[in-house]
Amino acid sequence: MTGLLPKGSMQRRLVIQLSLIALLLSLVLFLIVRGMAERAAADTQDNILAASATSIADALFVEGGQVRLELPYSALSMLGTISEDRVFYSVLVDGETLTGYDDLVVKAALAVPNQPEFSTFEYRGEQVRAVVVTRLVGSQSQQALVRTVVAQTRLGLVQISSRITLWAVAIGIVFFFVAAGLSLWAAHSALAPLNRVAGSVTRRGPSDLRAVQTQAPAELVPLITALNSLIARLKSSLTRSEDFIVEAAHRVRTPLATVRTQAEVIHRGLEKSKNKTALREMIRAIDESSRSAGQLLDHAMVNFRADQLQTEALDLRKLTAETVERLSPTAELKDISIIMQDQGGDFGFDGDPIMLQNALRNILDNAIKYSFSESDITVALGRDAHNYIISFADQGRGFAGANLSDHLQRFKRGTNVKDIVGSGLGLTIVDEVARAHGGRVKINNNTDTKGGGACVSLYFPLV
Known part of the structure; x- marks a missing residue:
């Protein structure tokens, strides 16, 4: 449309903006899900480590003034071997190893007895998570400080973290696509009232100038x-x-x-x-x-x-006959005969009768005006596979000039009719009427007679 310069699409812009927000939210969701899940997995491992160390510490007893330990099987088995993690333990009595690995050293110191303390460090080439449980064992007169250390490698935790990351990525991707789809739906829904208003105006006919009444x-x-x-x-x-x-x-x-x-x-x-x-x-x-x-x-x-355009059902044959009858007296003044040729058949058409009468009158008036006395004008009604055809052929001066379509332009007249009164608008009006009804005008020189002449044909689409 002339003067209209579209710049982008509101719906596309809205979808892109909402999709970017969805992408950001998906990233935040991914980080939150992964962080919380990893924290939960780490807390679970710490709880099991603490339970294992506490179980070992609870098994300590004093016999003959010496601290003894009957290591319960369940204390270490509860850590499991699903992820092939290695488990290390050590029990130290006043700094001396009672049982377990002598070189298992925990960097963090314990400030409060009976409270487990966790730390992570390198041990034998692997990263381990360790817990220390400190107990005072013995009577009040003779107590020993016993430190129970249980450590486990973090292979299982790494595997769990990988699975959590994959699940978080999958959840983030699903969330993004769902959010993007909802964004598209939301954008379409938000712009639907605007499209309804545009559609109600677009569907109107040219003569429908009612005010727009719609819920918006x-x-x-x-x-x-x-x-x-x-x-x-x-x-x-x-x-x-x-x-x-x-x-x-x-x-x-x-x-x-x-x-x-x-x-x-x-x-x-x-x-x-x-x-x-x-x-x-x-x-x-x-x-x-x-x-x-x-x-x-x-x-x-x-x-x-x-x-x-104010259309109504009409008969092109009857409209043409009325035009011929109306202009016959003018033709008789020049002894011109108007011959009607009718192919037959239905000529029903939906059109503006005033405009069509004006077009037919202009063609026939031109034919009479530019024809010689005692000549014939043939008005033929026919049809082809797609159009009604109304042709006016005279034996007058014909069209002068190489480009016949110039005669359809405003104020354009042939060089051979300067001595005859005319405005150069007749065929322009005919062309505009034809195009307004979805048809066209075809003009050429009459080749059916020796004297020449003009032939103007109107084509209107079949109903």
């Missing part, structure tokens, strides 16, 4: 109000234009017709040839002015009605 969000109310204001101004302007055309046609044609009639009366009463010549020139000028004014107004009327 508050954000669209200013747009609809502005659109209704524009429609109201346009309707008022078109009404004034139509009234002006009708009034102008009446006020221009009537005085010119009166002046011409009076000039004809005076011309008959004059005796001097000089005065008669001057009066004939005046009559010609009046004819030219009258015809130009009339066709200018016809052209304005056709343009106006083309924008507000």
Whole structure:
């Protein structure tokens, strides 16, 4: 559409923005899910380590003044061997190893007895997670500080972390695509009222200038109000234009017709040839002015009605016959015979009768005006596979010029008709009427007769 410069798409822009937000939320969700799951896995391992160390510490006892330990099987078996993690333990009594690995050293010191303390460090080439449980074992008079250390490698935790990461990635991707799909739906839903308003205006016919009445969000109310204001101004302007055309046609044609009639009366009463010549020139000028004014107004009327096409069911055969009957007296003044040729069949068509009559009248009027006396004009009605065809062929001067389509332009006339009154708008009006009805005009020189002439054909699509 001329003057309209689309820049991007609101729906695409909204979908992209919402998708970026969904991507950001997916990333946040991924980090949160992975962090919480890893924290939960780590806490689970710490709890099991603490339970194992506590179980060992609970098995300590004093016998003969010496701290003894019967290592419970369940204390280490609860750590499991599913992930092939290695388990290390050590029990130290006043700094001396009672049982377990002598070199298992925990870097962190324990400040509060009976409270497990966790740490992570390298041991024998592997990273381990360790817990220390400190107990005072013995009587009040003779107590020993016993430190129980249990450590486990972190292979299982790494595997769990990998699985959690994969699951978090999968959840993030699923969340993103679901959110992107919902974003598309939300954008379409948000713009649906705007599309409904646009659709209701687009589906209207050219003559439908009613105010737009629809339920719309508050954000669209200013747009609809502005659109209704524009429609109201346009309707008022078109009404004034139509009234002006009708009034102008009446006020221009009537005085010119009166002046011409009076000039004809005076011309008959004059005796001097000089005065008669001057009066004939005046009559010609009046004819030219009258015809130009009339066709200018016809052209304005056709343009106006083309924008507000008022169609009704009609018969093209009957419309053509009425036009021939109306212009037959004019043809008889030049001894021109109008011959009707009818192929037969149905010629029902939905169109604007005033515009179609105007087009047919202009073609036949031109044929009569540019034909020689005592010649024939053939009006043929036919049809092909796709169109109704109405052709007017005369035996007049024909079309002069290499490019015949130039005759369809405004104020364009052939070089061989300068001596005949005309405005150069007749075929322009015909072309605009045809295009307004989805048809076309074809013009060429008449090759069916030796004397030549013009042939103008109207094509209208079959119903």
